[in-house]
Amino acid sequence: MDDDLEGLLPLPSATFHILVALSDADRHGYAIMQEVAQRTGGRTKLNPGTLYTTIQRLLDKGLIVELNERRDPEEDDERRRYYRLTPSGKRVAQLELARLTEMVSLGRRAGLASEEG
Amino acid sequence: MSAASRVPVWAERVYAALLRTYPASFREEYAGEMRAAFRSRWREESRAGGPLGMAHLWLAVLVDTLVTAARTHGEVLGRDLRYAARSLTRRENRSFTGAALLTLALGIGAVTAVFTIVHAVLLAPLPYRDPGRVVRLWETQPALGIDDFPASMPNFRSWRESARGFSQLAALREASSNLTDGRVPEHVTGFGITANLWDLLGIQPVAGRAFTPEDDQPGHGPVAMISEGLWKRRYGGSASVLGRTLDVNLVPHVIVGIVPQDVGFATDADLWLPLGHDPELEQSRGDHRLTVVGRLAPGVALGQAQGDLQRIASQLEREFPDTNKGWSVRVAPVRDWIVDAEVGQRLRILLAAVALLLLVAATNVANLQIARAGSRLREIGVRLALGASRARLVRQMLTENLLLATGGGLLGLMIAWGCVRGAATVLPVSIPRRDNLSLDLPVLLVAALCVGATALLAGLLPARMALRSNVQDALQQAGRSTTGGRSPARHALVAVQLALATLLVVCAALLTQSLVRLQQVALGFADPDHLLTTRITRSDTTDERIGDNREFFEALVEQVRGLPGVVTAGVSSEVPFGADDTSMTILPALPSESVPKEGVQASWRIVTGDYFQTLRVPLRRGRLFAPRGEPRQSMVLSEGLARRLWPDGQDPLGREVSLGNGQRFNVVGIVGDVRQLGLKQDPTPTMYMSTSWYIWPTMSLTVRTRIEPAALIPDVRAAVARLDPHQPVAGFQTMQSAIAANAAAPRLNTVLLASFAGLALVLAAVGVAGVVGHTVGQRTRELAVRLALGSTPGQAVRHAMRDALRMCAVGILAGLAAALALGPALASVLYGVGAYDPLTLLLTAAALLAAATAACWLPARRASRISPCVTLREG
Numbered sequence: 001m002d003d004d005l006e007g008l009l010p011l012p013s014a015t016f017h018i019l020v021a022l023s024d025a026d027r028h029g030y031a032i033m034q035e036v037a038q039r040t041g042g043r044t045k046l047n048p049g050t051l052y053t054t055i056q057r058l059l060d061k062g063l064i065v066e067l068n069e070r071r072d073p074e075e076d077d078e079r080r081r082y083y084r085l086t087p088s089g090k091r092v093a094q095l096e097l098a099r100l101t102e103m104v105s106l107g108r109r110a111g112l113a114s115e116e117g
Numbered sequence: 118m119s120a121a122s123r124v125p126v127w128a129e130r131v132y133a134a135l136l137r138t139y140p141a142s143f144r145e146e147y148a149g150e151m152r153a154a155f156r157s158r159w160r161e162e163s164r165a166g167g168p169l170g171m172a173h174l175w176l177a178v179l180v181d182t183l184v185t186a187a188r189t190h191g192e193v194l195g196r197d198l199r200y201a202a203r204s205l206t207r208r209e210n211r212s213f214t215g216a217a218l219l220t221l222a223l224g225i226g227a228v229t230a231v232f233t234i235v236h237a238v239l240l241a242p243l244p245y246r247d248p249g250r251v252v253r254l255w256e257t258q259p260a261l262g263i264d265d266f267p268a269s270m271p272n273f274r275s276w277r278e279s280a281r282g283f284s285q286l287a288a289l290r291e292a293s294s295n296l297t298d299g300r301v302p303e304h305v306t307g308f309g310i311t312a313n314l315w316d317l318l319g320i321q322p323v324a325g326r327a328f329t330p331e332d333d334q335p336g337h338g339p340v341a342m343i344s345e346g347l348w349k350r351r352y353g354g355s356a357s358v359l360g361r362t363l364d365v366n367l368v369p370h371v372i373v374g375i376v377p378q379d380v381g382f383a384t385d386a387d388l389w390l391p392l393g394h395d396p397e398l399e400q401s402r403g404d405h406r407l408t409v410v411g412r413l414a415p416g417v418a419l420g421q422a423q424g425d426l427q428r429i430a431s432q433l434e435r436e437f438p439d440t441n442k443g444w445s446v447r448v449a450p451v452r453d454w455i456v457d458a459e460v461g462q463r464l465r466i467l468l469a470a471v472a473l474l475l476l477v478a479a480t481n482v483a484n485l486q487i488a489r490a491g492s493r494l495r496e497i498g499v500r501l502a503l504g505a506s507r508a509r510l511v512r513q514m515l516t517e518n519l520l521l522a523t524g525g526g527l528l529g530l531m532i533a534w535g536c537v538r539g540a541a542t543v544l545p546v547s548i549p550r551r552d553n554l555s556l557d558l559p560v561l562l563v564a565a566l567c568v569g570a571t572a573l574l575a576g577l578l579p580a581r582m583a584l585r586s587n588v589q590d591a592l593q594q595a596g597r598s599t600t601g602g603r604s605p606a607r608h609a610l611v612a613v614q615l616a617l618a619t620l621l622v623v624c625a626a627l628l629t630q631s632l633v634r635l636q637q638v639a640l641g642f643a644d645p646d647h648l649l650t651t652r653i654t655r656s657d658t659t660d661e662r663i664g665d666n667r668e669f670f671e672a673l674v675e676q677v678r679g680l681p682g683v684v685t686a687g688v689s690s691e692v693p694f695g696a697d698d699t700s701m702t703i704l705p706a707l708p709s710e711s712v713p714k715e716g717v718q719a720s721w722r723i724v725t726g727d728y729f730q731t732l733r734v735p736l737r738r739g740r741l742f743a744p745r746g747e748p749r750q751s752m753v754l755s756e757g758l759a760r761r762l763w764p765d766g767q768d769p770l771g772r773e774v775s776l777g778n779g780q781r782f783n784v785v786g787i788v789g790d791v792r793q794l795g796l797k798q799d800p801t802p803t804m805y806m807s808t809s810w811y812i813w814p815t816m817s818l819t820v821r822t823r824i825e826p827a828a829l830i831p832d833v834r835a836a837v838a839r840l841d842p843h844q845p846v847a848g849f850q851t852m853q854s855a856i857a858a859n860a861a862a863p864r865l866n867t868v869l870l871a872s873f874a875g876l877a878l879v880l881a882a883v884g885v886a887g888v889v890g891h892t893v894g895q896r897t898r899e900l901a902v903r904l905a906l907g908s909t910p911g912q913a914v915r916h917a918m919r920d921a922l923r924m925c926a927v928g929i930l931a932g933l934a935a936a937l938a939l940g941p942a943l944a945s946v947l948y949g950v951g952a953y954d955p956l957t958l959l960l961t962a963a964a965l966l967a968a969a970t971a972a973c974w975l976p977a978r979r980a981s982r983i984s985p986c987v988t989l990r991e992g
Contacts (some may be wrong), residue, residue, distance in 0.1 A: 035768070049182045
C-alpha cells in the first residue's frame with residue numbers, strides 16, 4: 001500500500017499543510033485556513049480556490065473524508081462541512097515528512113545549515 | 118458582529134462571478150463552502166489589513182481562482198477523455214468507433230484538402246506589399262462586347278499623366294525570347310515591363326537592382342533581370358552573374374538584378390526586360406497590347422479610381438475619336454486578373470460540396486450515436502440515479518464526440534496531406550498559384566473548426582435525447598426490448614441526409630452532363646488525335662529580317678512535310694486551344710445598314726494555305742491561300758464572320774473589307790468555323806491573313822501525322838536544327854493534350870463532385886438502413902402482433918418501412934428545392950445544360966428514391982421473417 005501512496009510524493013505544499021492541519025482535529029475549510037496561517041506564523045495563507053480544489057483531490061484519493069455538516073460554535077452560526085484525515089492520509093503525511101527530513105539532513109550533511117545559520 | 122465586518126453585497130457578487138469560472142460539477146459541490154470561507158477571510162482582512170490588505174486579498178483571490186479553475190477544468194476534461202476513450206474502445210463499440218472515425222476522416226479530410234486549394238488560390242495574400250490596393254486596368258468597348266482588353270501605349274501614358282486615383286501605374290507585355298549566348302539556345306517566357314513595376318507591387322529583387330526610368334530611354338544600353346529559377350539553373354546561383362551579359366535574341370543585355378520566381382501573376386517567367394521604346398507601340402492608340410496594373414492612392418476607393426479613369430477615357434474619346442470612340446476603362450482587384458472568374462466559381466462550388474459532404478458525415482455519426490444512446494439508456498439511468506448531474510453527462514457525451522472528431526480530424530489531415538502532395542500534379546494548369554499549396558495555419562484552423570463543429574453537430578442531439586427521459590423511465594425502458602420504436606429525431610436526420618445527398622447528386626449529374634456535352638462539341642477541324650504543334654520564336658526579331666524569317670518558316674514546312682509519318686504541315690500565328698488570342702474590328706468596305714457601324718470584333722490569324730489542310734478546316738467557298746506568291750491583301754473568312762458581315766446573304770467572295778487599323782483586304786475564300794479559344798467558347802468569328810502579308814518572329818507549326826504525333830517530336834526537332842542549328846524549339850504539344858488540358862478543370866470538378874455525391878449517397882443509404890434496421894429490432898413485438906392478427910409478411914415489411922420512406926421522400930424533395938434555389942450559382946460552370954434541367958432533376962429524384970427504397974427494404978425484410986409464436990411467447 002505504501003508503494004501506491006509513495007506515488008503521490010512529493011506533495012504540493014498546500015496539500016501537506018492541509019494534511020498537517022487535520023492531523024490533530026477534524027476541521028472545516030475556513031478552520032483549516034486559520035490553522036495553516038497560525039502554524040506558519042501567517043506566512044502561508046491558503047486561498048479558497050486552492051483549498052477546495054485540494055480538498056476535492058484529497059477526497060478523490062481517499063486521504064480525507066467528509067463528515068456531516070454541523071455548526072461551528074466558535075466562528076458563527078453558518079453550517080460547515082468538516083473533514084477528517086483517513087489512515088491513508090495520515091500515512092501519506094508521514095511519508096512526506098520522512099522525505100522532507102531526509103532532504104533536511106542531506107542539506108545539513110553538506111554543511112549548508114551552518115552557512116545559512 | 119459590527120457593521121464594518123459585514124461583507125458588502127458587491128464583494129459577494131464579484132466573488133460569485135469569479136466562482137463561475139469553475140466547472141459546474143465543482144461549483145455545485147463547493148461554491149457554498151467557498152463563499153463562506155471567502156467571507157471569513159474578508160472579515161479578517163477588513164479587521165486587520167486595511168485598504169492595502171484588501172487589495173492584496175482581492176489580487177490573491179483572483180489569481181488563485183483563475184489558476185485553480187483552469188486546473189480543475191483540465192482535470193475534468195482528462196477524466197472525461199479517459200472515460201470516453203475506454204468507452205469507445207470497448208469491444209462492443211469498436212465497429213461504431215471505426216465507422217464514425219472513417220466517416221469523419223473522409224469528411225474532414227475532403228474539406229481540408231479542398232480548402233487548402235481555395236486558400237492558396239483565392240484567399241492567401243499575393244506576394245505584394247498591401248496587395249488589396251493593387252488593381253488591374255482593362256480597356257472596354259461595351260458596344261462590341263469587350264470588357265477585358267489590353268491597353269494601348271498612348272492611352273496608358275495619358276492615364277499615367279492625368280489619373281489622380283493611383284499612386285502608380287505600370288505596364289507590361291509578353292516578351293518571350295531566345296537566350297542565345299554560347300551554349301544551346303533556350304526559349305524562355307519573358308515580359309517587358311515599365312521600370313516602376315516592382316516598386317508598385319512591392320517586390321524586392323533577390324539580388325542586384327530593379328530597373329530605373331533611365332533603362333527605358335532610347336539609346337540606353339540593354340539591361341535584363343532574370344528569375345531566381347533561371348539564375349540557379351543557368352548560373353548555379355552565383356552572385357557574380359550581376360553585371361555579366363546575356364544574349365537575348367542575339368542582342369547582349371547586362372544582367373542587373375534577380376527577380377523572385379513567384380511574382381503573383383506568372384510563376385514561369387524567367388526573363389524581365391525594360392518595356393523600352395517601341396516607336397510602333399508609341400504611335401497607335403488603337404493597338405491594344407499592354408497589361409496595365411496600378412496601386413490605388415491612399416484613401417482612394419476602387420470605385421473612385423474607376424470614375425476618375427472613365428472621365429479621362431471620355432476626354433480621350435473626344436480628342437481621338439478615330440481610335441478611342443466607344444472605349445472606356447474598367448478597374449478590378451488584381452486577383453480578378455490572376456484568378457479566372459470561372460476557376461474561382463468552380464473552387465467555391467467544390468468547397469460548398471465538401472462542406473455538404475462533411476455535414477452528411479456528421480449527421481451520420483449523430484445517427485449512429487442516437488442508435489447507441491438507445492442501448493446506453495441503462496448506463497445513463499444508473500449514473501443519473503447515482504447523482505451525476507445532467508450537465509455533467511452532456512459534457513461527457515460531447516467530450517466523447519470531441520475525441521471522435523479529433524481522431525477523425527487527425528486521420529483527415531493525413532488524407533488531406535496526401536491529396537495536397539498529389540494535387541500539384543493533378544490540378545489543371547488553368548488553376549493559378551497551385552504551386553503554393555500547403556497545410557499552413559489558416560488551413561489547420563479550418564480543420565480544427567471542422568472538428569469542433571462536427572463534435573457539436575454529432576454530439577448535441579444524441580446527448581439531449583438521451584437525457585430527456587427521467588431516471589425512472591430510463592431504467593425501466595432499458596429493461597424492455599421495445600423502446601418506443603419510433604424515433605422522430607433519427608427520422609429527421611435521415612431526411613436531412615437525403616436532402617444533402619440529393620443536392621450533391623443533382624450537382625454531380627448536371628456537371629457530368631456538361632462534361633459529356635463539352636466533349637461532343639464540333640471543333641471545326643478534324644481528327645485532333647493526329648496533330649502535333651510547337652511554337653517557334655526566331656531570335657532575330659527586327660523587321661528587316663522578316664523576309665528571312667518567312668523563308669525559314671516556308672522551308673521548315675517543306676522539310677517537315679517530307680518526314681516519314683507526316684501527312685502535311687502548316688504555320689500560323691496562333692493555334693486553336695493555344696493560350697492567346699488576337700482580335701480586331703472588321704467592316705465591309707461598302708457601308709451596309711445591317712452591320713453595326715463600329716464593326717464586328719473578330720479574331721485574326723496569320724496562316725499559310727496548308728494550315729487549313731493540316732487542321733482539315735473545310736473550305737466552304739472560293740479558295741485557300743496559294744503556297745507562294747499570294748497577293749498581300751488576300752483574306753479568308755470563317756463562315757460565321759462572313760454571315761455577320763453580310764447578313765443579307767450576299768456573296769462575300771471578291772468583296773473588300775476594312776480593318777480597325779485602317780488596312781483593306783479582299784475576301785478570297787470562306788472556311789468553316791473553328792473553336793479557337795476553348796471547348797466552352799463558341800467558335801469565334803475569325804479572319805485569316807496570309808504569311809505573304811506579314812509574319813511574326815514567333816509562329817506555331819502544326820503537323821498532321823499518320824502515326825502517334827508525339828513520336829515525331831525528335832524528327833521535327835532535327836528538321837529545325839538542319840535549317841538553323843541555333844534555333845531553340847520548345848513547347849511541343851499534341852492537339853489532343855491541348856484539348857484535354859482545356860477540359861481538365863471541368864473534368865476534375867466533375868470527378869470530384871461525383872465522388873463526393875457518391876460518398877454522400879452511400880452515407881445517407883447507410884443512415885437510412887440503420888434507422889430501419891433499428892426500428893424493426895425495436896418493434897419486433899408490435900410486428901409480431903400484427904402478423905398474429907392476420908397481416909401478411911409483405912404488409913409487415915411495408916409497415917416497417919413506412920415512416921422511414923416517408924422521411925426519405927421529404928428529404929429528397931427538400932434536396933430538389935435546395936438545388937433549384939442554388940441553380941444560379943451553378944449556371945456559370947455548366948455547358949449545354951440548364952441548372953433547372955427538368956429531366957436531370959426528375960431522374961435524380963427517381964434514382965435517389967430507388968436507392969432509399971432499397972436501403973429501407975434490405976433491413977425491413979427481417980420483419981417478414983418474424984415468427985409471431987416465438988416472439989410473443991418469449992416477450
